[in-house]
Every structure is written in C-alpha cells, then in structure tokens.
Amino acid sequence: MxxxxxxxxxxxxxxxxxxxxxxxxxxxxxxxxxxxxxxxxxxxxxxxxxxxxxxxxxxxxxxxxxxxxxxxxxxxxxxxxxxxxxxxxxxxxxxxxxxxxxxxxxxxYVPNGTLADHLHGSKSLFRKGCSLKWLTRVDIALQTSLAIEYLHFEVKPAIVHRDITSSNIFVEKDMRIKLGDFGLSRLLNFSESSGSGFICTGPQGTPGYLDPDYHRSFRLTEKSDVYSFGVVLFELISGMRAVDLGRDKREVALADLVVSKIQGGCLHQVVDPVLIIEGEAMGTIHSMAELAFRCVAADKDDRPDAKEVVVELKRIKNRIKGHRGFNISGDTCKVAVRYRYHQELESLHLLQMILTPIGPGLPLKAPSVFILMKLRIGGSRLHGWTLGTHGGLGLEFSFIIVWTTVSQLKLVPFDRIAVQFIYLIDPFLTSLRRKSLSLN
Structure with missing residues (x-):
C-alpha cells in the first residue's frame, strides 16, 4: 500500500x-x-x-x-x-x-489461548479442580510488564499500546506470554504536541480497561497503558472479568469493585477462591493488589511507570520463591500440610477467608471460617488454630498453622506429618462436622 x-x-x-x-x-x-x-x-x-x-x-x-x-x-x-x-x-x-x-x-500462532481464556473462558480449569497457580499469575504479570517497559522505554519514539487486556495477552504452552493486537497503538511523537509529554487523540480502547483520565482529557500518555495493566492485575487477583453487567451497577467495572473493597479493608472478598487454597499466597496477593491500586489511580501522575511496575513484580516473585517450605519465626509457626480430600464438602461459603494472624492467643482477625486442627509432628503433639478452604471435589488443599506453641517443635520431613483430625466450623450453616483426611 x-x-x-x-x-x-x-x-x-x-x-x-x-x-x-x-x-x-x-x-x-x-x-x-x-x-x-x-x-x-x-x-x-x-x-x-x-x-x-x-x-x-x-x-x-x-x-x-x-x-x-x-x-x-x-x-x-x-x-x-x-x-x-x-x-x-x-x-x-x-x-x-x-x-x-x-x-x-x-x-x-500461540497455541494455548489467551489469559482471558485461562481466567474466564474455555481454558479456565476451575471447575475441573485446578487453575492458574499464584506464582504462574505473578510470572504472567511480570512478563507483560516487561513487554510494556520495552514499548515505553526502549523504543524511540515510545509506543502506547492503548488496548492492554487479558484477551490480548496470548499464552504459550509453557505459560510464556506474548502481548498482541497493536491496531490501536500510537507512537508518542511529541513533535505533534510541542513536547508536552502527551498527544491529543480521541479515546479508544476496550471498556473496563480504558484510562478514565485519558477518556476525560483526550490526552494520551504511557500512563494510560499502566491503568489498563492495573485492571489486568485485578483480573489475576480476582479471577473476575473486567466488565460484568451482572454485578451491581457501581461494580460493573472490576477496577471500581476492587478499589472499593481495598479502601474498605475487604480485599479478601474479591480474591479468586482457588488462590486461597495456596495459603501462603495471601501476603503477596496484598502486595500485588497495592500495586494494581496505584496503577489505576484516578490521576495519572499518581501511577507508577512501567519500570517501577517491573521492579515491584520482580520483588513479589522473589518473595514467593523465598517463602516456600518450612518457616518458623518466634511464636508463629507456618506449616503447609498438603493433602488430597476426596469428598466434596457441603458449604461453598468455606471459599471465603482471611489469612491475618494478629498475635499469640488471638490467631485470626474477623475470620469467616475457623478450622481447629490437631497435628502430630514427629513425636510431638501440637495444638493450634488453622484456617483453610476448599474448592470442591478432589482438590488439593493447603492449610497453614498461624498460631501454636512451638517450644517442642523440631524440623522434620513432611512425610512424618500426620493429620489426626479436623473440625470444620461453618458459621454460615452453624454446624460442626468431623472429617477424616489422608496425606498423599
């Protein structure tokens, strides 16, 4: 042409x-x-x-x-x-x-669908008993941020993608990603705007991801991509769609919903239930939510740039890798007990919980579910509060002891951990049930 x-x-x-x-x-x-x-x-x-x-x-x-x-x-x-x-x-x-x-x-050809497929569509495996692990989600976020950093800082003039969505993040079989669909992209050639740091252009993009500052002012900058990426982070955290007309009118846009929950101290209400199974993820989920919260700030000047986003996501990923396994600190003991539970529990309300220990003798802050577990580790018997969740038939669970007496605790191989019994106290059904479990 x-x-x-x-x-x-x-x-x-x-x-x-x-x-x-x-x-x-x-x-x-x-x-x-x-x-x-x-x-x-x-x-x-x-x-x-x-x-x-x-x-x-x-x-x-x-x-x-x-x-x-x-x-x-x-x-x-x-x-x-x-x-x-x-x-x-x-x-x-x-x-x-x-x-x-x-x-x-x-x-x-990228053979494994899009991130949207994995979170919401044909590739979503939630009902089959598995889903994207938290570390995989963080790695997808990091790879995407590296692509955005390249467009904003390594290409001259810089490129604003203008349509960063989970549907435009393509996933390889090994879970590497490729950002695509550059039909709306613009070169930030500031000669068009007398070097003012933005270009004036009619707002274009996908509803739910479109930067409201850009939509209001017609001023396009790199920070518009950062806003869209923040929405993708919220999708990774919640598993929810960026726009859902079935939600309350004030919560149709995922950014509005999650921001309101964060401001109200209720992030746990929108965390993807399958992530709760991983237990130890909650600390870094909060960190990513804080990053996403900054990315979708109403004023673009309050948002981080792509370089800052990359640094923070690398830090989060390193924290996840560094926190795996046995971890004992002071009066708080975290022991991950992984097993497979082959009976479906009756209450879906067990999907909601908080992982916030607040000191010896008072292990949980406003829990939605209590689980009392008695463990035998090696030759010692320990009593403590734990909290956990389930996701249905045949899922792998992960429970964490957040408060216990550890004076007799010694580091022992995981194959010597035996779960003696568990009581599930469901405050929604006000029932007490005893279940037998077996380790893999």
Missing amino acids: LFLQRHRSASLLPPVFSYEELDLSTNCFDPRRKIGDGGFGSVYLGQLIDNRIVAVKKLHKPPQTMARTNSEKAFCNEILILSSIEHQNLVKLHGYCSDSRGLLLVYD
Whole structure:
C-alpha cells in the first residue's frame, strides 16, 4: 500500500503474502478454523506452504466509509509498529496481504489461548479442580510488564499500546506470554504536541480497561497503558472479568469493585477462591493488589511507570520463591500440610477467608471460617488454630498453622506429618462436622 511505503522502506516491511496463499492456508477461512474474534477482525488457524503454523487475522469490512477507513488505518498501524519492534513477550508479525478481497495479517500462532481464556473462558480449569497457580499469575504479570517497559522505554519514539487486556495477552504452552493486537497503538511523537509529554487523540480502547483520565482529557500518555495493566492485575487477583453487567451497577467495572473493597479493608472478598487454597499466597496477593491500586489511580501522575511496575513484580516473585517450605519465626509457626480430600464438602461459603494472624492467643482477625486442627509432628503433639478452604471435589488443599506453641517443635520431613483430625466450623450453616483426611 502506498501509505506503508511512504512511512517505511519496502526492505523494512514484513513479507507480502498473496490472498490466494492465505485463503488456501485457512481452507477458505473455514469457520471451524476460527480461533478468535476482535474488534477489527477474526483470527484463523493457518498452515503455510512451508508447513509453518500461523494465525491469520482477517479484518472486518465495515460498510460505512468512515469505519472502513478506521479499519485500514488500524491495519497499516499494526504493520508499521510490529515491523519496527522485537521482544520475546511481543507477538511477531510474519507478513501481510492488502487485497480488495480482504486485509490480512499473519502472526505467530500461540497455541494455548489467551489469559482471558485461562481466567474466564474455555481454558479456565476451575471447575475441573485446578487453575492458574499464584506464582504462574505473578510470572504472567511480570512478563507483560516487561513487554510494556520495552514499548515505553526502549523504543524511540515510545509506543502506547492503548488496548492492554487479558484477551490480548496470548499464552504459550509453557505459560510464556506474548502481548498482541497493536491496531490501536500510537507512537508518542511529541513533535505533534510541542513536547508536552502527551498527544491529543480521541479515546479508544476496550471498556473496563480504558484510562478514565485519558477518556476525560483526550490526552494520551504511557500512563494510560499502566491503568489498563492495573485492571489486568485485578483480573489475576480476582479471577473476575473486567466488565460484568451482572454485578451491581457501581461494580460493573472490576477496577471500581476492587478499589472499593481495598479502601474498605475487604480485599479478601474479591480474591479468586482457588488462590486461597495456596495459603501462603495471601501476603503477596496484598502486595500485588497495592500495586494494581496505584496503577489505576484516578490521576495519572499518581501511577507508577512501567519500570517501577517491573521492579515491584520482580520483588513479589522473589518473595514467593523465598517463602516456600518450612518457616518458623518466634511464636508463629507456618506449616503447609498438603493433602488430597476426596469428598466434596457441603458449604461453598468455606471459599471465603482471611489469612491475618494478629498475635499469640488471638490467631485470626474477623475470620469467616475457623478450622481447629490437631497435628502430630514427629513425636510431638501440637495444638493450634488453622484456617483453610476448599474448592470442591478432589482438590488439593493447603492449610497453614498461624498460631501454636512451638517450644517442642523440631524440623522434620513432611512425610512424618500426620493429620489426626479436623473440625470444620461453618458459621454460615452453624454446624460442626468431623472429617477424616489422608496425606498423599
């Protein structure tokens, strides 16, 4: 296209495919090969002549002239930007096709769906008894932040993605991620705005992720991406969608919901129940929530930049790695007891809890569930309050002793830990049940 050639030397543009070649690779854009839909087009699984497996995006052809112009602009924009950047956490553009029958973009095929799929959609494994582990979620957040840091600080001029969402974070089989969909991205060429640190442009993006400061002022900066990323962090923490019309009207936007819970000291009410099973995650969940809270600050000047976000996420990840295993400190003992419970409990209310020990003799602050556990560790018998949760049939649990007498405690192998009995006290059902457990 002439527009592309005016802005970039042909030698720097990605290869051009014929429409026939891409039509053949997708079996005539067979609906059964459709692997995704976006605001500007549909994505199909394709196999090129050289046997490469690729994702082919076919842009929609709106009937209105203005909408068609916007679609063509997004097409050219994505080619120009993706042909000038390279990062392990960004999708790679293999080529394009500009034809009267359709505008096509050819990308790496990322076979494991999107982050949205894993949290909310077809890849969500919650009801199958497992889900994304907390460390995996933190690592996905860190990889995404590294991609954003690259766009904001290593590319000149800087690039604002403008559409960072869980649906645009693509997941590899090994859980590495690639940030994609650059159709709305803008170069921050400050010559357009006399070096003022922003460019003026009409707000565009996905509802629920769109920076309200940008929406109000029409001033686009890197901090708009930081806001969107903060919403993604809230999704990772809560497992909830960025927008849900089924929620209360004041809580339709996830950012509004979680911010209100944080301000009210009730973060635990929106934490993804499957994360509670991991127990030790709660401390770093609070840290990530604080970071996300800063990212979605109403005033963009109060938000961290991408470099600060990367530093904080690295710190959180290191804390998780450093806190695994046996940990004894003063009068507080944390012993992770992992077992598999093969009976489904009756109350789903056990999914809610707080992991906040506040000192000897008073182990919990406003708990929603108490669990009294008697343990035999080695030759010593210990009594203490524990708290935990369940997620249904066949799930792996993790309970933590948050208060106990540790004077006789010695470090022993985990295979010598035996759970003698557990009482589950469900305040919602006001019932007391005794369950037998066995270690793996």
